[in-house]
Amino acid sequence: MNGTQKQLKAGFPWKQVIGLILSLTLTFLALWIAVGLSLPVHVTIAIIVSLAIFQAFIQLFMFMHVTEGTEPVHQLMGILFGIYVAFTVVAGTLWILAYAL
Amino acid sequence: MTDATLSLHEKDRSQMPIEYSTEEGDLRIVGFWIFLAAELVLFGTLFGTYLVLQSHTAGGPTAKDLFEIGPVMAETIVLLVSSFTCGLSTIELRRHNKRGLIGWLLVTILLGLVFVGLEVNEFYTYAVHEGAPLSRSAFLSGFFVLLGTHGCHVSLGIVWIIGILLQLGKRGITPVTARKAFMAGLYWHFLDVVWIFIFTAVYLTGWVI
Structure with a gap:
């Protein structure tokens, strides 16, 4: 092994701590909106799904370093295509089987 | 044409x-x-x-009857914190700090084991005490398959990280073991992302509808 690679300097892991605090806050916020408030069902679902997507992006950018690498565009395209197919499968299935019948 | 695959010079x-x-x-x-x-x-x-079958309870227990806030929040918090400790292990990896890396990975798999234990307990409670096994209704089939697949992934992740810990102990941080530890970290964070959606689409939605 050679020791020439860039080494991180010692320091407080702010990014990780902020990611954790945001994740926990969003989780409890979603719980409170779903259980504590009694908003109309479709409003509640729209809010908690938005919070989940926001929290997923926190994981992706703050913990998974999706924009790092020598050419991150490759992994970004892959993961965006995965998100696109997964979203289409879920939304399409619900549309056809739960609402259109 | 030598740099065709990844346009990066060795110096960079x-x-x-x-x-x-x-x-x-x-x-x-x-x-x-x-x-x-x-x-x-x-x-x-x-x-x-799961979302299509959610309402097909065949006269059996519904999501609202089964899901309890306490155990679900415990599972969620344990997994979120394990994702955080896994993120710390990646930082130690980049500082080339072998002891820190191994320490945080150990904490991560311990939290992973707690998560799997809580989930097995939840499944056992439903299937044995609440009369809600996988075969009871389409809702429960969808529930156990979705959560079971996630739980299997977490269990596999624990075994994988144990393997990487053994290699790290033996070989230290090399370009190969570093790459493996980093990939296992990506996998672990990914499982947390899936859990965020399970928490929202299965549990929260179950309490709302």
């Missing part, structure tokens, strides 16, 4: 974190992202199935 590569320090490691990490994208599609199909 040396500026990257250790897991990207060889072209092979670099390509494998990109490949792992493609694998995660495919996993996302797998979970997408299971989410689609």
Whole structure:
């Protein structure tokens, strides 16, 4: 092994701590909106799904370093295509089987 | 044409974190992202199935009857914190601090074991005490398949990280072990992302509808 690679300097892991605090806050916020408030069902679902997507992006950018690498565009395209197919499968299935019948 | 695959000179590569320090490691990490994208599609199909079958309880227990806030929040918090400790292990990896890396990975798999234990307890409670096994209704089939697939992934992740810990203990942080530890970290964070959607689409939605 050679020791020439860039080494991180010692320091407080702010990014990780902020990611954790945001994740926990969003989780409890979603719980409170779903259980504590009694908003109309479709409003509640729209809010908690938005919070989940926001929290997923926190994981992706703050913990998974999706924009790092020598050419991150490759992994970004892959993961965006995965998100696109997964979203289409879920939304399409619900549309056809739960609402259109 | 020598730089056709990844347009990076060896000199620039040396500026990257250790897991990207060889072209092979670099390509494998990109490949792992493609694998995660495919996993996302797998979970997408299971989410689609569950959401359609959610209301088909066949006269058996409903989501509202079964799900309890306490155990679900315990599982969620344990997994979120394990994702955080896994993130800390990646930082120690990039500081080339072997002891820190192994320590945080150990904390991560311990939290992973607690999560799996809580989930097995939840499944056992439903299937044995509440009369709600997988075969009771379409809702429960969808529930156990979706959560069971996630739980299997977490269990596999624990076994994988134990293997990497053994290699790290034996070989230290090399470009190869660093790349493996980094990929296992990506996998672990990915499972947390899936859990965020399970928490929202299965539990929260179950309490709302």
